Amino acid sequence: MISTDERSTAVPKFDRAELDEMVTRWEQANKDCEATGDWHPLADYYTEDATYGWNYGPKQEFMAVGRNEIRDIAVGLEMDGLEGWSYPYQEFVVDDRSGTVIGLWKQVSDATRPDGRNYSAEGIGGSWFRYGGNFQWSWQRDFFDFGNVSALFLEMITNDALSDGMRKRIERTGAGPLPGWYKIGEAPVPLW
Template identity: 65%
Template sequence: MMPAFPREELDVMVEHWLEANRRCEEAGDWRPLADLYTEDATYGWNIGPGQDFMAVGRDEIRDIALGSEMGGLDGWTYPYQSILVDERKGEVVGFWKQVADARRPDGTAYEVLGIGGSWFRYAGDRRWSWQRDWFDLGNVTSVFVEMMKAGVLSDGMKRRLDRAASGEPIPGYYPRGESPVPIW
């Protein structure tokens, strides 16, 4: 079990994180968030029944998780809906939406339905030691297909989909259970 942290310190970190997220959303560049992780932090998520993603270390978090994996999502916002803080464990859980900047003909935003979120472990000094995300892959796929059919996918997202369809290995992707650090 991680050491306890003062609740006030975790609340300051959460506000710092949210403000950094807002700046990155506005800039369309998520990579500066890497500065809010320890040098040896890990960041991962599951990509369905047979695959996980894992970035190990601040550089991989910056280059792969926040660079390549968030590529094509510039203009998207991830408004946090609720945040739970456990100061005894030094953990934070945030629930967010995924909202595209593209609009349907009726004016509504393309949005990934379902629940998305991030689970963080705090390391002190305004940095996370790890982050694990979850999202509804079926709904992500559905909204990307809908956007593709409507011709509103960004060029960056088209490149990501082409990369995924190429069959070439993608940095950070591992067969389920083989990532260098486990999801749990």
């Protein structure tokens, strides 16, 4: 086991300036995709063999394996219906010893509540990345408060605040198994 003193004096494995530049590029790419409503360009920020997954409650998880699945499913199909939503990053934590980056974000709809506030998921959302070099991620895992996200969508349904794209998205999820979705523990790559 490495002691705290040994960890604090460990030689960084990754160039900190390069990691900081990756975060800057990533954050700008996300803003650009939010502006156009097209998330597909984010796939270029992943290595060819990258994996991207998240847990979705006690029974399901999502996993995309490889840049093509990330493009087609994770930032493609999974983002359909979320046009007008933004995910502003609040903070990044960067570890140059492991190449790990944590980005904490909010999930905000452009639709507004009767009091004028935007619909937004409460709780903390975030992405846990592993840097793969060449300004690309080799691994990403998202986390969010499933209960708060569910409550938000129920509130939007009740208030008839869903966009047509979100309505189609909800219909699609109820139509049967979707690409990239697996029962807990059955994904081709584990979350951990």
